[in-house]
Amino acid sequence: MALIDSFTGLVVDLDGVVYRGDGAVEHAVDALAGRPGSGVGVMYATNNAARPAAEVAEHLTRLGIPTRPEQVVTSAQAGAAMIAERLDEGATVLAVGGPGVALALREVNLEPVAPQDRIDDDAVADRIVGVLQGYGKELTWSDLQEAAYAVRAGALWQATNTDLTIPTGRGISPGNGSAVAAVRNAVDVDPLVAGKPYPPLYELCAQRLGESVDRILAVGDRLDTDIEGAHAAGMPSLLVLTGINRLVDAAAGPAEHRPTFVARDLRALDEDYVAPTADGDAWTCGEARAELTGEGDQLALRLDGGSPIEQARAALACCWTAIDDGRAPRELTEPIRATLTDLEAQLDQQEAA
């Protein structure tokens, strides 16, 4: 039975799972293009609030994955839905960030105003009852000032997401969480947050799919957003190793960062999932076996038999139980980390072959 056959819905992260920059991640198009006809509902959930959902859907369609705008939920939309629940219809909300932020507010019948409007017109400033803050490349210091003034004046503060960094084509740059932190330093309240790892974005996806969360598989490349968010929403999760986090991160992460399933890439959706099982302190997965040897700084991971992905699944289960039992340190040991890094190189080699 293929992994996907246990689920009726799929919520897929975008960056590092479906695309990297402009281009598709390997195997993503094949894994997702034919999915809508298969009886499994697919939603795409991204913390990136800069681009409107329709633009993201167009991008996916261009890559060869036909996608309707309703299948994409951004953290701007989830944030707008959250703030709309708490304000009257038609209420005036300061839109801080990219064009996706104001658009998401309009979609839920709120009236977005730009920071400049608040400066220009005292009457506008008086009407503002909420602030929705999301990522925007053209954000200015003055925008952050207006956000802080509005929050201080009593407006409800909603952040789309709190990712401290965001990967761009040129490297790692400050994300929306960094701009939110700047405002937070000038006010006395914490914002409401919609994006992963908080559950509202995933919950909105489940609502649109019309499925209960335990029937939906959340797929992501980041442990502290995608996987932690799935835990918070009560969704089973699949970590793919095509984006930010590595096998060694998953092995050494806290319990809320542990995915239900792990695979190199999205091909796993249509493959039989061989899960690890305990054998004393050792773990087996298919033909693979993982156990710890040695002690102290020299505590090591011994892997035998099976394929690299079977070894990876056995290794993760082995590390997690050892950490929980106090047999291994939380950050693991150098020999264990080296073995996991080497194992991941084998997975990548297999892919390249």
Ligand SMILES: [Mg+2]
């Ligand atoms: Mg991602």
